[in-house]
Amino acid sequence: MTDGFILSDVGILLPERLLYEGSLVVEAGIIRWIGEGEIPQEWAGGARIGDLPVVECGGVWISPPIIELHIHGAFGYGFETAIDGAALRDLAAKLETKGVGRFLPTILWDEAAVKNLLTAIDDSGLYGSVIPGIYLEGPFINSKRRGGIGLEQICQVEVSLLEKVLETCAGKLRIMTLAPELPNIESLYPLLKKAGVMIALGHSDAKASAKLPPEPFSITHLFNAMSGFDHKEGGLANIALDGGAGWVELNADGVHVSPQAMRSALRCIDPASLILTSDAVAPAGLGYGDYSYFGKAVRSDTSGVRYAQEGTLIGSSLLGIDIVRSFAAATGCGLPQAFSCMSANPEALLDCAGGAGGSRLESGEKADFFIWNRDFSACRRIDGRIPRDLSLGGAASLLERL
Numbered sequence: 001m002t003d004g005f006i007l008s009d010v011g012i013l014l015p016e017r018l019l020y021e022g023s024l025v026v027e028a029g030i031i032r033w034i035g036e037g038e039i040p041q042e043w044a045g046g047a048r049i050g051d052l053p054v055v056e057c058g059g060v061w062i063s064p065p066i067i068e069l070h071i072h073g074a075f076g077y078g079f080e081t082a083i084d085g086a087a088l089r090d091l092a093a094k095l096e097t098k099g100v101g102r103f104l105p106t107i108l109w110d111e112a113a114v115k116n117l118l119t120a121i122d123d124s125g126l127y128g129s130v131i132p133g134i135y136l137e138g139p140f141i142n143s144k145r146r147g148g149i150g151l152e153q154i155c156q157v158e159v160s161l162l163e164k165v166l167e168t169c170a171g172k173l174r175i176m177t178l179a180p181e182l183p184n185i186e187s188l189y190p191l192l193k194k195a196g197v198m199i200a201l202g203h204s205d206a207k208a209s210a211k212l213p214p215e216p217f218s219i220t221h222l223f224n225a226m227s228g229f230d231h232k233e234g235g236l237a238n239i240a241l242d243g244g245a246g247w248v249e250l251n252a253d254g255v256h257v258s259p260q261a262m263r264s265a266l267r268c269i270d271p272a273s274l275i276l277t278s279d280a281v282a283p284a285g286l287g288y289g290d291y292s293y294f295g296k297a298v299r300s301d302t303s304g305v306r307y308a309q310e311g312t313l314i315g316s317s318l319l320g321i322d323i324v325r326s327f328a329a330a331t332g333c334g335l336p337q338a339f340s341c342m343s344a345n346p347e348a349l350l351d352c353a354g355g356a357g358g359s360r361l362e363s364g365e366k367a368d369f370f371i372w373n374r375d376f377s378a379c380r381r382i383d384g385r386i387p388r389d390l391s392l393g394g395a396a397s398l399l400e401r402l
Contacts, residue, residue, distance in 0.1 A: 003028050006039070010057040010371075013064070014361060015340040024062060025052065026367040034363055061372040063339055064361045065101020065381075066320045067346040069175075070135060070221065070249055070277035072106050074319055078282035079105040079134075080113050080294060085123025092130050094285065098320030099370050099379050102130055102358055104174060104350075106279075108153040109139035114168055121172065132355030133174035136165065137220070140188065141203035142179040147225035148307065148314030149203065150294065157184045159191065166195050173197050174353045177220045179204035180212060189213045198353040201236060201245070202226060208234025208242075216246030216352060221279055222265060224256050241268040247349045249277045250341075252327035253316040255304040259330035266331045275349065276342040278323050281305050281315030288317070321376055335376075 004027035012019040012034065025033040033039060073079050075094040077087055095103060107117055117134060121127050139155040140162075146154060155161055166173065176192060177200045178185060192199055192213075199213045202220025205227045219240040220226075227235030240248045241264070248269050251257055256279070257265075265274065278284065283291040283300035290308065291298050297308040305315045318326065320342075328338040347358045359368035372379045 004032075004052045006052050006054045007057050007062065007371075008054050009059060011059060011061040012361065013061060013336050013339050015336060015344050018334075018336055021059075022062075024369075027052065029367050031361070031363055031365050031367050034361060057371070060374060061376065062361070063099065063370050063372060063379075064343040065359065065368060065370060066099045066324065066339070066342050067350070067358070068095065068100050068103035068278060068280070068320065068342075069275055069346040069349070070106050071103050071280045071319075072315055073282035073284070074280050075285040076282055078293065079107045079117050080110065081282075082116060084120050085125070088120050088124040088126060088131070092124075092126055095320065096370075096381050097379070098285070098322065099324075099372070099376075100320040101368065101370070101381065102132060102350075104132055104135045104355070106135040106137055108137055108149060109155070109165065110153065111164075111168055114165075118168075118170060118172055127172070128357045132350050132357060133172040133353075134169065135175040135177075136169070136173055137177045138203065139165075140178040140182060140185060142182065142205045144205050145179070145203045145225045145227070147203060148312050157182050157188060159187050162188050162191055166191065166197075171195075174350065174355045175200050175218065177202040179206060180210045181206040186211065186213075196354040198349060200249075201239070204236050206236045206239075208236075208238040210236075210239075212239070212244065218247040218249065218275075218349060219245045220249055221256065221277065222248050222250045223261055224251060224279075241265070243268075243270065243273075245273070246352070247273050247275050247345065249275050250327075251279050251316060252276045252323050252330065253278060253304065253318040254326045254330065255302075256313065256316065262327060262330045266333055271337060271340070272345060272348070274341050275345045276323050276327055276338070278316045278319050280317070280319055284315065284317050284319050321379070325376065 007024045010022055012022040019036050022036050023039055077091045121131050140157050143154050175198045180201050199217040200220045203225045222240050229237040250265050283305050288301045298305055299308045300317045304313050305317055306313050324338045324342050328335055359366040368383050370379045370381055
């Protein structure tokens with residue numbers, strides 16, 4: 001029997017549309033054909049259709065892997081703590097239950113914590129395929145717009161400090177958030193570009209007239225911890241909504257940004273530029289309750305994760321598919337577009353920032369996708385080979401056990 005399989009009668013979430021009665025053919029770990037209608041009987045140098053086992057999926061769904069581009073932790077793990085390789089592997093497995101196939105650990109600048117995280121990534125064996133690198137939020141940000149970032153984690157702009165940061169990150173830094181209005185910030189741009197780091201503007205009180213970094217750059221969590229939309233001087237939100245950035249993050253958990261603001265972002269921002277994020281912290285994915293973050297008491301509930309004493313919002317309690325569904329419900333955009341904003345779009349940014357290695361639902365791409373039940377409440381990752389329990393029992397029986 002040839003190394004491959006055919007999934008038939010399956011809904012497929014392509015970036016531009018839904019295939020309601022689609023088929024997907026995999027051979028030797030590669031997607032050979034995806035579409036509706038009659039499947040070609042053979043491909044040049046490949047197997048014949050009759051040589052591949054067919055799994056009737058009964059109308060369940062297939063999606064690309066979700067990418068958590070901006071995530072500080074989840075399921076009790078925080079990247080700022082003494083996390084190790086085994087913990088990262090466990091976290092990756094738990095994130096898969098939310099449809100997440102890749103994630104970019106996000107951390108504030110603390111030399112010891114960053115070094116520990118990088119060691120854990122190396123030890124995990126996930127670098128490149130699952131973890132493309134790290135996202136550093138700060139330390140060159142505006143204290144007036146620091147949000148949940150402590151004053152001790154904010155630094156004055158110094159080339160020597162950035163050089164130390166880049167040396168510490170050893171080529172694994174993919175994105176860095178900074179405020180473009182800070183004195184001498186422009187001196188950092190050439191170093192970041194040379195290192196292949198995507199500059200993200202955020203935690204900023206900038207006016208729309210601020211001198212911007214060379215393109216492409218991105219925007220960190222639109223509307224949160226930044227100067228808002230203004231009809232005269234303009235703020236950082238104006239730059240994002242006016243198409244000035246290559247990519248714009250939006251936290252779509254329904255707490256950080258209102259449904260109305262989500263709809264405005266969808267109407268104003270190029271569909272290929274909008275990236276959904278969770279900005280999740282360690283309590284995300286766990287039950288509501290009291291936890292600790294950077295040694296401070298925090299509470300997770302329906303209003304997100306907040307410092308218990310001040311009530312400052314520091315992150316989301318939702319992850320992956322929950323963010324996708326929240327955005328689709330708030331905007332009415334439909335699941336294909338919502339998924340693209342948390343799969344294809346962040347993948348494009350990572351490609352530009354040297355974090356290539358992901359997969360797409362396209363012919364010729366690596367077979368790495370998720371199969372979902374009908375209401376997107378449970379999923380299973382299919383990575384190259386068909387699981388034995390799926391081939392023997394069919395998709396319906398597999399998903400009944402999820």
